[in-house]
Amino acid sequence: MSVLVVGSVGIDRIETTQEDRSDLLGGSASFAGLAASFHAPVSLIGIVGDDFPAHHRAVWEKRKIDLSGLQVAQGKTFRWHGRYEENMNNRHTLSTELNVFADFKPELPHAQKKLPFVLLGNIAPDLQHLVLDQMEKPKFTVADTMNLWIDIARPRLLELLPRIDMLILNDSEAALLTGESNLLRASRWLRERGPRYVAIKKGEHGCFLSGKEGAFAAPAIPLDKVLDPTGAGDTFAGGLTGYLAGQKEINLSTLAHGVLEGTLLASFAVEDFSLNRLASLSPKDLETRRKELSRLINPHP
């Protein structure tokens, strides 16, 4: 079944202690859409300016992503400039230019309103609501969020919770939103307010998934080298939602496998800048690392 992925599309400039790279394809929908496309047909909903280069668009087209819901507006594409510290965990936003994204109103083409799986990528809760307002009873809705929205749009984010099936956020965001630093209590707090499932991401420490049937803990895949962590969370959410769209049932077991697929794709995403590594992934690359991940969590290898 198909997945509707909505989020930001941007052009990034990213500095690490080693490199300074410009004109990179970025944004939550870019990563999440590409990741989901490894498992399901994807329709991408977003907005770009008339400066958006054809070679960026080609990255999605090559993976047969439906771009009929990608608006092209007069003006410049959203731009973000960030810098990572040596440890690759701490990052600083040096500049954000919303440009055409400032007036983004998701408008779903008729066919997209019926899609069964929805990933509300990391954008303002108002926009996430606007997408759900247009959908006709999706089978499963996943939402991602970030500290910015918890800080400036908390009421709207809380109103979103009863409308979604699963919330994805990281551990510090979960603590900020719930007031609980304990994973069990934070997850329970969130599930009591709507979503049946919650995935709390812990960066290099993996992810804690829970629902009323129980919990699943996935490690991250230890990597020798991380070039650019941008988009890892979006890739995780996209890989997870794409995987679910291919399953007959959604339950704790299929979600746990979804978390592992998200983990797998995210581990590739950070090995190069932008979507470069994801875009060049072969089925064999995926299969080799999938086996490695399976051994990593299995005490009977």
Add this chain to the structure above:
Amino acid sequence: MSVLVVGSVGIDRIETTQEDRSDLLGGSASFAGLAASFHAPVSLIGIVGDDFPAHHRAVWEKRKIDLSGLQVAQGKTFRWHGRYEENMNNRHTLSTELNVFADFKPELPHAQKKLPFVLLGNIAPDLQHLVLDQMEKPKFTVADTMNLWIDIARPRLLELLPRIDMLILNDSEAALLTGESNLLRASRWLRERGPRYVAIKKGEHGCFLSGKEGAFAAPAIPLDKVLDPTGAGDTFAGGLTGYLAGQKEINLSTLAHGVLEGTLLASFAVEDFSLNRLASLSPKDLETRRKELSRLINPHP
């Protein structure tokens, strides 16, 4: 097969934001020995003063731990006073009185020199060497350590590495010792200097085990409430080593199961002060939580 456990034995005073408890049985050998006794016969090597109360000794006796190697010296038992912050991760040592522990020289009774499994609990590397000097070819030797020894006894700790089969330490200690914050690179650095296996503990984020055959990542068991984290690492090391002593072969798979047994026992240890929860554990308590841990890491429950 039997396990020799050497380490400190102390009387702790522990303050949390909720409680202030005194005269608690503590020390690395106390926790590690009790944890190992759930899987194997244990001989404890350590030192106490003539003030050491019978009810503390009874905790080990109840679990049939051999105390013939526990020296009783004239003077006071080692005492430690610590305070935990609200988050239970940061702790401050308020006072340490070495007392009889200052002159501790492990002396192994004849029978103990032949024991096949050795756990060198968290004590000075000099003392860990002294124990190995007396052992007759143990089958498998595990050593635990801490930042203090990395800071003040680094050369002796490095000399210990070729003499042991497995090193256990936490992530910040691994970074301090190796200069590598990356888990893969830190583990490789350590294994190149001696131990065939390395377990890097990450507190609430679990443990990363590696050897030349591969790696295993175990989560910690998420707990609703942690009363006192003291001794969690020692309990982990004891549970792991005790488990190994009951196995025919030592390989990545039995070690992974050992890591899970250590994780399991440590999850109980932190639910009460001192060894209180471990001492009252029933086989049913263990079995129930062992199943919970198995579900937590298994995507096909």
